[in-house]
Amino acid sequence: MLNHYETVFILTPVLSDVQMKEAVDKFKALIVENGGEMVNEENWGLRKLAYPIQKKSTGFYQLFEFKAEGDFIEKFELAFRRDERVIRFLTFRQEKYALAYSEKRRANKKVKKEN
Numbered sequence: 001m002l003n004h005y006e007t008v009f010i011l012t013p014v015l016s017d018v019q020m021k022e023a024v025d026k027f028k029a030l031i032v033e034n035g036g037e038m039v040n041e042e043n044w045g046l047r048k049l050a051y052p053i054q055k056k057s058t059g060f061y062q063l064f065e066f067k068a069e070g071d072f073i074e075k076f077e078l079a080f081r082r083d084e085r086v087i088r089f090l091t092f093r094q095e096k097y098a099l100a101y102s103e104k105r106r107a108n109k110k111v112k113k114e115n
Contacts, residue, residue: 002035002067002068002069003068003069003094004066004093004094004099005065005066005067005068005073005092005093005094006066006091006092006102007063007064007066007076007089007090007092008061008063009027009064009086009088009089009090010049010059010060010061010062010086010087010088010089011023011062011085011086011087012054012056012084012085013058013059013060014056015085019085020060023083023085024043024062026079026083027076027080028041028064030075030076030079031066031068031072034069034072034075035069036066036067036068036072038065038066039065039067040064040065040106041063041064041065042062042063043061043062044061044062044063045060045061046058046059046060046061047061053087053088059087059088065102070093073091076091
């Protein structure tokens with residue numbers, strides 16, 4: 001059975017749009033290649049960081065919601081650590097309440113876009 005996960009990662013602000021999309025596509029492909037399934041993806045854009053990281057005060061935020069095997073996460077996070085474009089990342093497994101909240105949030109976003 002696949003677990004539900006949510007990952008937020010921050011890419012360095014010095015990337016061009018093409019380089020940023022390339023990095024995002026790389027991590028998406030990694031999920032799918034390892035038998036995972038993308039559920040949702042959100043680009044939160046360039047945002048100010050709470051504190052400087054590697055002398056940078058902004059970063060491109062990206063959210064992934066996906067289903068994957070538990071042993072895949074170690075491999076996924078290793079890919080983040082090895083990629084110099086990623087300045088921070090956080091992955092957590094969604095339990096049923098977090099999952100319900102995410103689904104509700106996505107539904108609300110869809111309603112707002114349609115109006």
